[in-house]
Amino acid sequence: MNKFQNIYAILHKEYGPQGWWPLTPDGETRTKHHSGNPKSEQHRFEIMLGAILTQNTAWTNVEKALEQLHKNKLVHYDKILSTKKEKLASLIRSAGYYNQKAERLAIISRFVKEHTIKGLMKKDTAALREMLLSVKGIGPETADSIVLYAFEKPSFVIDAYTKRIFSRIGICAADVDYHELQKMFMDSIRKDVDVYKEYHALIVEHAKQHCRTKPGCKNCPLGRLCMKRI
Numbered sequence: 001m002n003k004f005q006n007i008y009a010i011l012h013k014e015y016g017p018q019g020w021w022p023l024t025p026d027g028e029t030r031t032k033h034h035s036g037n038p039k040s041e042q043h044r045f046e047i048m049l050g051a052i053l054t055q056n057t058a059w060t061n062v063e064k065a066l067e068q069l070h071k072n073k074l075v076h077y078d079k080i081l082s083t084k085k086e087k088l089a090s091l092i093r094s095a096g097y098y099n100q101k102a103e104r105l106a107i108i109s110r111f112v113k114e115h116t117i118k119g120l121m122k123k124d125t126a127a128l129r130e131m132l133l134s135v136k137g138i139g140p141e142t143a144d145s146i147v148l149y150a151f152e153k154p155s156f157v158i159d160a161y162t163k164r165i166f167s168r169i170g171i172c173a174a175d176v177d178y179h180e181l182q183k184m185f186m187d188s189i190r191k192d193v194d195v196y197k198e199y200h201a202l203i204v205e206h207a208k209q210h211c212r213t214k215p216g217c218k219n220c221p222l223g224r225l226c227m228k229r230i
């Protein structure tokens, strides 16, 4: 077992399955963790919206914004496109950068209207990722989150938590390039959508529970592997 596989096994044993991405059950307005896989086009679109709304903010703030969108029956690209930008911005205020994010929700809505969820589902992983990266406001982390969680295709998500934990352990530099670390993961673990989904969610959980800005190394399950253990 290599280091990446070992860390996955340890985190999975410690925290259990995370069941990402949190989704809103049909007929409700609040997202739920352990929601399982997207089961409808609306679920896939909701994940796309969440991936944009979560840029530079915590998920708890995104939940409130998504709840407002659901209450106003706006979790559909046509509905978003027919809503005034000011209204959209006020509904997603909790997610921060709300004017910029309202514009980005409109841009992704136009993208989905043009290409359709069904059409995007048919693309292979690399083509879908490239298409998303060409959309204004979508960088590698947002694109990979959408590819992996909304379209269930194998593209590993790297975020600030991943860089923090894996650099502290001693596997990469703190300022490692996104694609370099992504390649390290994808070369080292089984190419499996469910494993990719779980692994990223477990990394986020570990960053919250132990490997915070000021790390709580006491009782850390990765302590014996870690170079930075305090």
Ligand code: SF4
Binding pocket: 165, 168, 169, 210, 211, 212, 215, 216, 217, 220, 221, 222, 223, 226, 227, 228, 229, 230
């Ligand atoms: S031992 Fe400390 S620095 Fe290392 S992974 Fe655990 S919490 Fe982070």
